[in-house]
Amino acid sequence: MLKKKVKNICCIGAGYVGGPTMAVIADNCNYLNITVVDINEERISKWNSSDFDNLPVYEPGLKEIIKRVRNRNLFFTIDLKNSIKNADMIFISVNTPTKTSGFGAGYASDLKWVEASARQVAQNAVGHTIVIEKSTLPVRTAKVIKQILISSFDEEFENKTEKSFSILSNPEFLAEGTAIEDLNNPDRVLIGGDEEDSINALKNIYEKWVPEDKIITTNLWSSELSKLAANAFLAQRISSINSISAICEATGAEVNEVSNAIGFDSRIGFKFLSAGPGFGGSCFKKDILNLVYLCRYFGLNEVAEYWEQVVKFNEWHTKRISKLIVEKLFDTVALKKILILGFSYKANTNDTRESPAIKIVKDLLENGAEIIISDPQVDPDIIALDLGIEENVFKNGSGQGKWRYHKDIYEAAMGVDAVVIITEWKVYKSLSWHKLVKVMRKPAWLFDTRSITNYEELKDLDINYWSIGNSNYC
Numbered sequence: 001m002l003k004k005k006v007k008n009i010c011c012i013g014a015g016y017v018g019g020p021t022m023a024v025i026a027d028n029c030n031y032l033n034i035t036v037v038d039i040n041e042e043r044i045s046k047w048n049s050s051d052f053d054n055l056p057v058y059e060p061g062l063k064e065i066i067k068r069v070r071n072r073n074l075f076f077t078i079d080l081k082n083s084i085k086n087a088d089m090i091f092i093s094v095n096t097p098t099k100t101s102g103f104g105a106g107y108a109s110d111l112k113w114v115e116a117s118a119r120q121v122a123q124n125a126v127g128h129t130i131v132i133e134k135s136t137l138p139v140r141t142a143k144v145i146k147q148i149l150i151s152s153f154d155e156e157f158e159n160k161t162e163k164s165f166s167i168l169s170n171p172e173f174l175a176e177g178t179a180i181e182d183l184n185n186p187d188r189v190l191i192g193g194d195e196e197d198s199i200n201a202l203k204n205i206y207e208k209w210v211p212e213d214k215i216i217t218t219n220l221w222s223s224e225l226s227k228l229a230a231n232a233f234l235a236q237r238i239s240s241i242n243s244i245s246a247i248c249e250a251t252g253a254e255v256n257e258v259s260n261a262i263g264f265d266s267r268i269g270f271k272f273l274s275a276g277p278g279f280g281g282s283c284f285k286k287d288i289l290n291l292v293y294l295c296r297y298f299g300l301n302e303v304a305e306y307w308e309q310v311v312k313f314n315e316w317h318t319k320r321i322s323k324l325i326v327e328k329l330f331d332t333v334a335l336k337k338i339l340i341l342g343f344s345y346k347a348n349t350n351d352t353r354e355s356p357a358i359k360i361v362k363d364l365l366e367n368g369a370e371i372i373i374s375d376p377q378v379d380p381d382i383i384a385l386d387l388g389i390e391e392n393v394f395k396n397g398s399g400q401g402k403w404r405y406h407k408d409i410y411e412a413a414m415g416v417d418a419v420v421i422i423t424e425w426k427v428y429k430s431l432s433w434h435k436l437v438k439v440m441r442k443p444a445w446l447f448d449t450r451s452i453t454n455y456e457e458l459k460d461l462d463i464n465y466w467s468i469g470n471s472n473y474c
Contacts, residue, residue, distance in 0.1 A: 005088070006032070006088045006089050006130070006201050006204075006205065007031070007032065007033060007088055008032070008033045008034075008035070008086050008087050008088050008089075009022070009025070009032055009033070009034045009035070009087060009088070009089045009090070009091070010034075010035050010036075010037060010083045010084055010086070010087035010089070010090045010091070011034065011035070011036045011037070011090070011091040011093055011134070012037055012038075012080070012083075012084075012090065012091065012092050012093060012094060012117045012120070012121075013036075013038060013091075013092065013093035013094040013095070013113075013117075013134075013135070014036045014037070014038035014040070014043050014044060014047055014056070014076060015038075015043075015056075015057070015093070015094075015095065016057050016174075016176060016179075016282070016349075016351055017093045017134060017135070017172050017174065018036055018038075018091065018093035018134070019036060019047065019055075019056070019057050019062075020057060020059055020062055020174070020179045020180060020183060021091070021093070021134065021172065021174075021183060022034050022036050022074060022091070023062060023065045023066055023069060023074060024065065024180065024183040024184060025205065026065075026069040026072075026073050026074035027065050027068060027069050028184075028208050028209040029073075029205055029208050030069075030072070030073055031073075032073060032205070033073050033075075034073060034074050034075070035074075035075045035076075035077060035083045035086070035087070036074070036075070036076050036077075037076075037077050037078065037079065037080050037083040037084075038076075038078065039078060039080065041078055043056045044076050044077060044078050047066075047070075047076040048070070048076050052066060052067060057350070058348075058349060058350040058377045059176070059177070059179045059180050059348070059349065060177070060178075060180065060348055061180035061181070062179075062180055065180065080120055080124075081120075081124045082124075084120060084121055084124040084125055085124050085125065085126050086126075087125070087129060088127075088128075088129065088130065089129070089130045089132065089201065089202070090121055090125070090129055090130070090131050090132065091132045091134045091170075092114060092117045092118070092121075092131065092132065092133055092134055092135060092145075093134040093135055094113040094114060094116075094117055094135055095113055095135070095282075096109045096110065096111060096113065096114060096135050096286070097109070097110050097286070098110065098285075098286050098289055098290075104293055106289065107289040107290065107292055107293035107296075109286065109290055111141065111144070114133075114135060114141065114144075114145070115144065115148065118131075118144075118145045118148040118149060119148055121149065121165075122148055122149050122151065125163050125165070126162060126163060127162060127163060127164075128163070128164045128165070128166070129163065129164075129165055129166075130165075130166050130167075130168060130198045130201060130202070131145065131149065131165055131166070131167050131168070132167075132168045132169070132170050132202065133145065133167070133168070133169045133170065133171070133224070134170055134171070134172060141224060142167050142169060142192075142220045142221075142224065145167055146165075146167050149165040149167070150165075166193070166195045166197075166198040167193065167220070168191060168192060168193040168198055168199065168202055168220075169190075169191070169192035169193065169220050169223035169224050170189070170190065170191050170192070170202060170223070171190055171223060171224070171226065171227035172227075173186065173187065173188070173190070173227070173230060176281060176345075176346060176348070176349040176351050177346050177347055177348030177349045178348065184209065186210060186214060187214070188214050188215070188216050189206050189210055189214060189215045189216065190216050190217075190218065190223050190226060190227075191203060191206075191215065191216070191217050191218075191223065192217070192218045192219055192220045192221070192222060192223020192224065192226075193217070193219070193220055193223075194219060194220060199217055203215055203217070227287070228287045228288075228290055228291050228294075229291070231283050231284050231287040231288070232284075232287060232288050232291050232307055232310070234272050234284065235279050235284040235285070235287075235288055235310055235311075235314070236310050237271075237272040237273065238272055238276070238278075238279045238284075238314075239279070239310050239313045239314050239317070241255070241259055241272075241273045241274065241275050242275055242276065242278065242313075242314075242317045243313060243317075244258055244259075244275070244469070245275035245468050245469030246317070246320065246469075248469040248470065248471065249468075249469060249470065249471045250471065251471065252471050253469075253471075254469065254470050255275045255451065255468065255469020255470065256275075256451055256469065256470075258469075259273040259274065259275065274450075274451075275450075275451060275468050275469045276356070276424070276449060276450050276468065277317070277318055277321050277356035277357075277360065277422055277449040277450075277468070278314045278315075278317050278318040278321075278356040278359075279314055279345075279354075279356075280345030280346065280353065280354040280355040280356050281345045281346065281351065281353060281354055281355075282351065282353040282354065284354070285311055285314070285354050286354075288307050288308070288310055288311050289308075289311060291304075291307050292304045292307050292308045292311075295307070315359075318356045318359045318360060319359070319363065321356075321360060321447075321449055321468075322359070322360050322363035322364065323363075324447075324466070325338070325360075325364065325418065325420060325445075325447055326363075326364070326367055328418075328445055328447075328464070328466065329417060329418060329445065332367070332368070333364055333367045333368060333369035333401075333417075334367065334368030334369070335368065335370075336369055336370065336417040336418070337369070337370045337371075337372065337415055337416040337417055337441070338364055338369050338370070338371055338372070338416060338417060338418045338419075338420060339371075339372045339373075339374065339409075339412050339413050339416045339418070339419045339420070340357060340360075340361060340371055340372065340373045340374070340420050340422060341374055341375075341409065341419060341420065341421045341422065341423070341425070341428050342357060342374075342375055342421060342422040342423020342424070342425055342428065343355060343357045343358075343361075343373055343375040343378045343383055343386075343422070343423065344357075344375060344377060344378050344423050345357070345423070346423060346424070347423055347424045347425045347426065348425075349377070350377040350378050350379070350382075352378055352382055352383070352386050355386070355422075355423075356422060356449075357373075357422045357423065358386045358387065360420070360422060361373070361387060361403065362387060364401060365387070365389070365395050365400060365401035365402070365403065366395065366400060366401070367400075367401065368400055368401050369401045370401060370402055370403070371401060371402070371403035371404075372403070372404055372405075372406050372412045372416065373403060373404070373405050373406070374405070374406055374407060374408075374409050374412050375423065375425075376425055376427060380405035383403075383405060387403065389402070389403065391403060391404050391405060392404050409431065409436075410432075410435060410436065410439070413436045413439050413440055414439045415439070415440070415441050416440050416441065416444075417440070417441050417443075417444065417445065418444065418445040418446070418447060419436065419440070419444075419445070419446050419447070420447040420449065421446075421447070421448045421449060421450055421452065421453070422449055422450070423450070424450040424452050428452060428453075429452050429453070433446070433453070433457060433458055433461060433463070434461060437461045437462055437463045440463070442462060443464060444462065444463045444464065445463065445464045445465075445466070446458065446463055446464070446465050446466070447466050448465070448466065448467040448468065449468050450468070451467045451468050451469060451470070453465075453467065455467065455470075
């Protein structure tokens with residue numbers, strides 16, 4: 001292997017992982033020149049925009065870093081060929097959605113963008129290049145990437161006799177909404193690989209701000225599996241507490257008190273024990289389904305069924321909330337207005353992938369409701385894409401429900417029959433319910449799927465109240 005000092009880094013993919021990760025590396029390692037490349041011209045344009053409040057990724061603290069490092073040692077471009085050619089180290093951080101057709105549909109990851117990226121690296125790299133898996137990938141994807149890179153020596157690519165590659169796995173363990181904090185102060189950094197020099201080259205970068213004892217090295221396959229397993233365990237905890245919330249509503253217990261009591265057990269802890277409308281985001285469902293597919297491939301059907309049940313329960317739980325809303329509103333939401341507070345899958349991000357809001361809103365639309373949606377960061381165009389329905393258009397033109405977006409919550413609440421809190425945005429914790437109840441149609445309802453409102457402030461108001469995991473208020 002050719003030893004080479006790392007000076008130039010290329011990241012393929014300017015999304016929720018690539019953009020923030022490279023920004024933090026650039027901020028901590030000003031001796032590196034980092035280029036983030038993406039084929040999406042609109043996304044790159046937003047990264048390069050002078051409007052720092054309109055970056056394609058919303059994360060607290062991100063815009064301040066971008067202001068410091070952009071055009072200093074962090075650059076965003078669509079020039080894929082030259083970005084790869086100049087790089088000593090390349091991160092592959094592209095989308096790996098679940099396949100929607102073909103073998104493995106509904107479970108396996110679609111690796112077309114990973115493969116396309118590997119082929120671009122094979123074609124355009126010069127000298128020795130360290131290639132790093134950053135996307136969440138199925139176990140042994142590194143083998144596929146390696147085969148593609150090795151095949152470049154048999155094809156008529158430019159500079160083919162002057163290139164060599166080593167492959168590392170460096171999965172991200174970010175929680176959207178706290179990604180910058182997670183990157184600056186990670187629980188651990190995981191590097192998987194078989195070549196010590198390449199591992200040390202990446203390790204040396206992280207050591208500029210991460211304590212050495214938090215940097216873990218493994219083989220490639222352990223690193224890839226660790227990412228899937230970590231997300232599966234976290235998703236399992238969310239589904240576990242959500243299952244308890246349903247029992248609480250049936251028995252008179254309060255889920256916040258139960259989760260608090262459980263959390264004091266040092267073997268369990270408090271994290272991921274907040275009941276809600278179900279887990280969302282780009283990773284949990286996808287990674288569990290990847291794990292299910294892998295288990296079935298190796299004939300571990302009972303293990304596959306165990307993990308698949310976590311996904312099935314999550315879907316049941318979200319549907320349970322949709323049904324409950326309809327039942328409480330006299331078994332019909334036709335011709336009724338419902339205000340949805342929050343469309344991102346969690347607070348402090350504009351990511352809507354697999355958001356529970358999508359499923360709940362679709363259920364209510366299918367039952368004929370008129371939906372008003374408010375979210376401090378999600379663009380109405382993204383909502384339209386997620387729902388598959390444009391604003392103020394009856395669903396399928398069949399007379400079923402329609403939706404519209406409204407930024408101002410108090411104006412949006414005029415004449416609504418119910419308010420549904422789906423995302424735990426901080427602003428929703430300080431709303432004036434006295435003011436909101438006055439403009440709602442009676443009998444009015446509040447459905448709090450995050451248990452962030454205070455019943456003591458609501459009990460004297462003319463509003464019916466349901467909070468997840470509590471039976472006393474409904």
